[in-house]
Amino acid sequence: MPPPIRLKDHERDTRLIRSRMLFGGAALIFLTMLLMFRMYYLQVVQFEHHSTLAENNRIHVQSLPPTRGMIYDRNGVLIADNRASFSLTLTRERAGDWEQVLDSIIEILELDTDSRELFEKRIRQGRRPFEPVPVMFELSEAQIARVAVNQFRLPGVEVAASLVRYYPQKEHFAHSVGYVGRINETELKKLDPINYSGTHHIGKTGIERFYEEQLHGQVGYEEVETNARGRVLRVLNRVEPISGQDIYLTLDIKLQEAAELALDGRRGAIVALDPNSGEVLAMVSQPSFDPNPFVTGISFKAYGLLRDSLDQPLFNRVLRGLYPPGSTIKPMMAIAGLDLGIVTPSTRVFDPGFFQLPNHKHRYRNWNRYGDGWVNLDLALSRSNDTYFYDLAHKMGVDRMHDYMTRFGFGQRVALDMFEETAGLMPSKDWKRSRYRQPWYPGETLILGIGQGYMQTTPLQLAQATALMASKGKWIRPHLARSVGGLQPIIDADMPADIVLRDDKNWDAVGMGMENVLHGTRGTARKVGDSALYRIAGKSGTAQVVAIKQGERYNRDKVQERHRDHALFVAYAPAENPAIAVAVMVENGESGSGVAAPVAKQVLDGWLLDDEGELKVEYQTTERSTTEVRR
Structure with a gap:
């Protein structure tokens, strides 16, 4: 039997439609009110915030x-x-x-x-x-x-x-x-x-x-x-x-160029100081490089060529190069010996061409294998006699040597405004015990006395030590800035103590020995001194790069070029009234007096002589007798 047909309920449909219309109208009113509230909140309550954001989008x-x-x-x-x-x-x-x-x-x-x-x-x-x-x-x-x-x-x-x-x-x-x-x-x-x-x-x-x-x-x-x-x-x-x-x-471009010309393309370093003010007059490290590509960004290939070059053009030899000072420290050693009373200017040592420690067979040879005979302080400096300073170092001992050398700035940073400077090394018994856990041997004291062994110095330290010799112990730190914004750049609040000797005449005794290096009849650099228009006080040095066996002689033909000795020379001039102190280091130059000394003289000439090659008026003083003085 088929299901009954349901009749349509109009009242029910009307109620459903009315309820939906009421719900829809309520929802519409609610959403409209919500939108109006949101608009009020954004435009009134948060007006300042959004206006600031809009302003920031427009103003930067x-x-x-x-x-x-x-x-x-x-x-x-x-x-x-x-x-x-x-x-x-x-x-x-x-x-x-x-x-x-x-x-x-x-x-x-x-x-x-x-x-x-x-x-x-x-x-x-x-x-x-x-x-x-x-x-x-x-x-x-x-x-x-x-x-x-x-x-x-x-x-x-x-x-x-x-x-x-x-x-x-x-x-x-x-x-x-x-x-x-x-x-x-x-x-x-x-x-x-x-x-x-x-x-x-x-x-x-x-x-x-x-x-x-x-x-x-x-x-x-x-x-x-x-x-x-x-x-x-x-x-x-x-x-x-x-x-x-x-x-x-403080740098002078003419002196800088003169120093570079004097090096003549060789690897090395030159520092020139004013011993009276600490101003760095010239500072040369060769080879050098053009800094302009580094400003805008150097290419990888160009940087690689500089970085990997055997000549190390990026390496600052003046501040970071560490070299044995060789015989250039002998004037400072002489000052220490005189002040400690170990020697006097007239003290003599016999040099047979070598020095031996008591009860030891090993011979510490002089550069002159035939010996210089009886040697006093003046002759020891002018001839750069190693035997004299072996004997002095043995009597002084490493501890006292360390104390005096540090007073000259060795083993420490000496500059005022050069952050890249390396301290170098002035060894001592405590240092070796801490570094190698070994005792200090007497033979190490001897070679330290002639600037060899563990000792490492920078050319700047050698220049400062030479400036201290010129100023008779007056400490002024080297600096590059003469004025910043028209004012004095830095006041040195940590100035090292001046070197005060028991007898100031000892400065003159050592100074005369340094003069005789260039102006004495037996001076190692007398050829350079003979051509000077002023008196120069200086000291040559030759520092070994590789050691030579006992009994062997140095043969340059059997040594690679980069293993040959370094040539050093320090000087100040005019000797009677110093206006400039110079330190020269020529890598693998072999001869301090033959290679480095002429370089130093060219730098001195660049500062003391005028354009006509005559001594400047301010440096013309009564010349000392060129006769060698012996004590």
Whole structure:
């Protein structure tokens, strides 16, 4: 039987429709009220907040990096300049796929793959958000035009004008002035994020690094209005940055060039000081390098050539080179012996060509194997007699030797504003016990007395010790800055104590021995002294690079060039009124008196003689008799 047909209930359908209409109307009213409440909340309650956000989208604060201070030599010759340059910058947050953008830059500018790696390295380095990063410097007009034409392919890329550090003297002051380079991630964490906002370079070496705070200056800023693409429409407010302070150095470019010319392309180092003020007049480390590529980013290939060169052009021999001082320390040894009362100027030692410790067969040979006979202090200095100083070192002992040599600055940093300086090494019994866990042997004291063995010095330390001889013990630390911003650069709050002797006449006794090195009839460098227009006090030195077996003689033909002895010479002049002290080191030069002494004289001439080759008026004094003085 079929089911009954259900009749339509109109009242029920009407109630259902009415209830749905009421629910829909209530929902509509609720949503309308919710929307109105939200609009009220956003436009009234949070008006200031959103208006600020909108304003920030339109107005931006941009950093204005300060202009870096200039660096000049003592006569006002420009050494470090700021040169206008157009650079290519990329803002990673606005570039989207920035790696693709880099590929487009390489394609548009037709650059090599090394440039691509360098650009990517710069982008990945630490930086602040939305900060444009320079990826390429010194754009040519053609490159700028190519970027402009292809701007639609380079989102986040802009051509910006900026000042870039430039060193017009190139390699002449690379090791003293140093250079600036890009800020790395480690440096970024230590720097003031506000003051270095917008700055991409920082001093890396030399004066550029030591006086970074003074050279950098104070950052400025400007408020600008931008459009939706970030393009600046107008400047609303501007606070000018404060430029860095200019620095005048103690270096003299003419003397610097004269010193470089004197080395004549050989590996070595020269330091010239004013013993009366501590000013560094010349500072040469050869070979050198052009610091300009380091400013904008040196290529991997170019850096590899410098880094891997056997001649080590990046190595600062003046401050970091460690060499045995050889016989150049004999004047300081003589001062110690006289002041301790171990010897007097008339004390004589017989030299048969060697020295032997009591009850020992080993012979410590003099450079003159035939011996000099009876030798007093004056002859020992002028002849550079090793036997005399073996005997003196044996009587003095290593402990007292260590104490006196450290008073001359050996084994410690002596400079005031050269952070790269190495302390060197002045050995002692305690040092050897701590370093090697071995006792100190008497033979080690002997060779230490002639500047061999464990002792290691820098050319700067030798120059300072020579300046102390010239000033008769008056300590003034060597420094490169003459003035910073027109003011005295640094006040030395930790000045070492002056070397005060029991009898000041001992300075004159040793000084006369140093004069006779160049002006005495038996002086080792008398050929150099004979050609001088003034009196020079000096001392030659020859430092072994490799040891020679007992009984053997040095044969240069059997020794590799880089294993030959180093040539050293220290001097001050004019001897009666010192105005300059010089230390010369010629790597593998073999002869201190034959190679290094003529170099030192050329440097002295460069400071003491005028353009006509005559002694300058201020250095003309009553000359001493050139007759050799014996005591």
